[in-house]
Amino acid sequence: MSHTHRSKDKLVARIRRLKGQMEAVERALESEQPCGDVLQLLASIRGALSGLTVELMQEHLSEHVVQAETDAERRQAASELAEALRTYMRGE
Amino acid sequence: MSHTHRSKDKLVARIRRLKGQMEAVERALESEQPCGDVLQLLASIRGALSGLTVELMQEHLSEHVVQAETDAERRQAASELAEALRTYMRGE
Amino acid sequence: MSHTHRSKDKLVARIRRLKGQMEAVERALESEQPCGDVLQLLASIRGALSGLTVELMQEHLSEHVVQAETDAERRQAASELAEALRTYMRGE
Amino acid sequence: MSHTHRSKDKLVARIRRLKGQMEAVERALESEQPCGDVLQLLASIRGALSGLTVELMQEHLSEHVVQAETDAERRQAASELAEALRTYMRGE
Known part of the structure; x- marks a missing residue:
């Protein structure tokens, strides 16, 4: 995942925060915290996950599609992004 | 989180799978796997998270709102669900 | 749609705005406006549609589930909401 | 919106179907149809809107980013797509 060489540490930090x-959701379930709290936690995770995904899509677009070295690489990277968009929208 | 007494183990298992x-995303980033793969992983997580959230909302609705013992409890549970819906939609 | 007696006019006004x-998207396509503009219009429609859906779900929860006159009606209304949640999350 | 020259008629047909x-939602509200039905209609619209948006993003990516004639045009088209992604995710 070359385009994250520079930003890899930041991305890994965000993933760890998501983990x-x-x-926290696991602990909330096990200690039988109110269901409303668990739902709020899940909604926050969704927000953080969306933010991370959009950022990664933008990086991919900028570094692998726009700055591709060959046309073949550009087409390949664009096709990966298109596939991710489809899965993303379907997977909600 | 009383309504998950019965289903708690199943929910915890789903949360652990999400974790x-x-x-897997963290490893993919650290081993510099192709960005398209990371995006696919994130899209799958989103789908699994949505499925879990909807299931929990349905359980909450059925066990805390419909089967509430008092009107006050019912209103409280409904207000928690309404709040979760707002955060969920906003947080995407 | 009884629970919207009071709020029906407001809801109809929001639907008309969405229409x-x-x-505007139709005109933008026909007059061959930049694709980025069309995408922005579609994203705004999505936001407005989500806002309307959440509001309607909250009204339904409050007026048909919480304030149901019989248990049977309450269960029926809750089941409609659960079904809408499923379709909504799947349909994204 | 040049990249839809070929596909413009198909897109316009989909927008008209959405309209x-x-x-149908407007009529359902005015004739006071059950709220559950209105929610189902809104959820279907969301699905159709997502499908249309993803298709348009893919076309934009393929025709304006990948097949751009100059680097400046490519960067401009990519920046439009990135902006649409941000609004789309935020606007849910």
Whole structure:
């Protein structure tokens, strides 16, 4: 995932925060916290996940599509992004 | 989170699977896997998270709103669900 | 749609605004406006549609589920809401 | 919106279908149809809107970004797509 060389640490940090939020949901379920709290936690995770996904799509678009070195690489990267968009919209 | 007494184990298992999917994203980033793969992983997490959220909302509706013991409890549970819906839609 | 007796006019006004936004997309396509503009219009429609749907779900929850006159009506209304949630999340 | 020259008629037909679905919601509200039916109609509109948006984003990516004639045009088209992605995710 070359385009994240520079930004890799930041992305990994965001993923770890998301994992931490999942662990909070797990603890909330196990300690039988109010359901409303669990739903709020899940909604926040969704927001954070969307933010991360959009950022990664934008990086991919900028570094792999726009700045591709060959036409073949550009088409390949665009096709990956198109596939991710389809899955993303379907998967909601 | 009383309404998940019965289903708690199943919910916890789903949360752990989601956490495992997050860890796969973390590994994918660290081992510099292709960006398209990371985007696919994120899209799958989104789908799994939506499925879990809808299921929890339905359980909450059925067990805390419909089967509430008092009117006050019912209103409280409905207000929690309404708040979760707002956050969920806003947070995408 | 009894629970909208009071709020019916407001809801109809919002729907008409959405229809107007669709007509703007139609005109933008026909007059070959930049694709980015059309995408922005579609994204705005999505936001307005989500807002309207959440509001209607909240009204339904409050007036048909919480304030149902019989248990049977309450269960029926809750089941309609659960079905709408499923379709909504799947349909994204 | 040059990239839809070929596909313009198909897109306009889909937008008109969406407008027709909005009109069905308007009629359902005015004739006081059950709220559950209105929610189902809104959820279907959301699905159709997402499908249309993804298709348009893919076309934009393929025709304006990948097949751009100059680097400046490519960057401009990519920036429009990035902006649409941000609004889309935020606007849910």
